[in-house]
Amino acid sequence: MKIVVIGGTGLIGSQVVARLKTEGHEAIAASPNTGVNAVTGEGLAEALKGATVVVDVANSPSFADDAAMEFFVRAGRNLAAAEKAARVTHHVALSVVGTERLLDSGYFRAKLAQEELIASSGIPWTLVRATQFFEFAATIAAAATVDGVRRATSRAIQPVASADVAALVAELAQAAPSNGMVEIAGPEKMPIAELVRRYFESIGEPKDVLTDDAVGYFGTMIDDRSLTPEEGARISQKRFGDWLAAQSKRTS
Numbered sequence: 001m002k003i004v005v006i007g008g009t010g011l012i013g014s015q016v017v018a019r020l021k022t023e024g025h026e027a028i029a030a031s032p033n034t035g036v037n038a039v040t041g042e043g044l045a046e047a048l049k050g051a052t053v054v055v056d057v058a059n060s061p062s063f064a065d066d067a068a069m070e071f072f073v074r075a076g077r078n079l080a081a082a083e084k085a086a087r088v089t090h091h092v093a094l095s096v097v098g099t100e101r102l103l104d105s106g107y108f109r110a111k112l113a114q115e116e117l118i119a120s121s122g123i124p125w126t127l128v129r130a131t132q133f134f135e136f137a138a139t140i141a142a143a144a145t146v147d148g149v150r151r152a153t154s155r156a157i158q159p160v161a162s163a164d165v166a167a168l169v170a171e172l173a174q175a176a177p178s179n180g181m182v183e184i185a186g187p188e189k190m191p192i193a194e195l196v197r198r199y200f201e202s203i204g205e206p207k208d209v210l211t212d213d214a215v216g217y218f219g220t221m222i223d224d225r226s227l228t229p230e231e232g233a234r235i236s237q238k239r240f241g242d243w244l245a246a247q248s249k250r251t252s
């Protein structure tokens with residue numbers, strides 16, 4: 001079947017497209033780089049012609065509060081309208097575990113708005129909520145470093161391999177819509193400070209990180225429940241340490 005992957009050139013999207021092609025589907029990577037812009041609507045109608053399923057794994061180029069809201073709301077509305085016109089029968093999208101617990105952050109308010117647009121669109125849907133990707137550890141580690149001093153919270157994170165998230169998204173894109181949400185997380189829960197230490201150690205940098213719970217998560221105060229999944233989540237097998245080791249091998 002024809003499956004259009006909005007954001008199909010990104011970290012998750014490129015892996016979803018590859019998996020769907022392996023499964024024999026006509027999987028189209030749709031993004032500004034391939035002439036499809038969900039925010040302006042450019043190229044959407046053409047890309048969706050004959051599509052059965054749309055997978056949305058696009059991300060806002062800016063995480064600033066207003067920019068993220070504008071991105072997810074405009075893209076959400078444009079996608080719903082284009083999917084209705086093309087008679088798409090299943091919309092699959094990717095969001096973040098804990099979104100409704102992180103609403104002090106404009107980015108998460110925008111993700112919640114995206115989720116609400118999907119649930120009220122009238123198009124059958126499935127939402128996947130994932131915890132932070134292993135690949136996102138570099139961004140978390142960079143944010144922990146201010147004026148050469150590294151500080152991170154002891155609150156819990158349960159990171160997941162992006163490959164495992166992509167596999168679940170691809171699996172659900174081929175299944176019937178559930179009009180519901182599935183969560184996925186990695187197998188290990190750890191303090192964010194430990195994730196930051198392990199990341200720096202793996203790239204050969206000093207791993208001294210002060211534990212400071214006043215730091216929060218990108219400026220938002222969190223507790224041990226904020227970023228971790230509910231009971232019943234899919235727990236994938238790939239471990240953060242194995243992924244870090246594989247990354248260091250690749251770069252050495």
Ligand SMILES: NC(=O)c1ccc[n+]([C@@H]2O[C@H](COP(=O)([O-])OP(=O)(O)OC[C@H]3O[C@@H](n4cnc5c(N)ncnc54)[C@H](OP(=O)(O)O)[C@@H]3O)[C@@H](O)[C@H]2O)c1
Binds near residue numbers: 007057095131
């Ligand atoms: N980072 C995490 O740890 C994490 C955890 C859970 C869930 N998520 C969610 O996972 C999703 C995918 O994240 P990712 O890391 O794979 O993103 P990414 O690598 O940054 O890729 C973003 C994708 O969005 C596309 N895009 C940007 N502007 C667009 C537009 N106007 N119209 C259509 N496509 C557009 C980009 O296309 P171009 O290549 O053409 O620019 C690219 O394909 C996001 O929704 C995010 O909220 C992330």
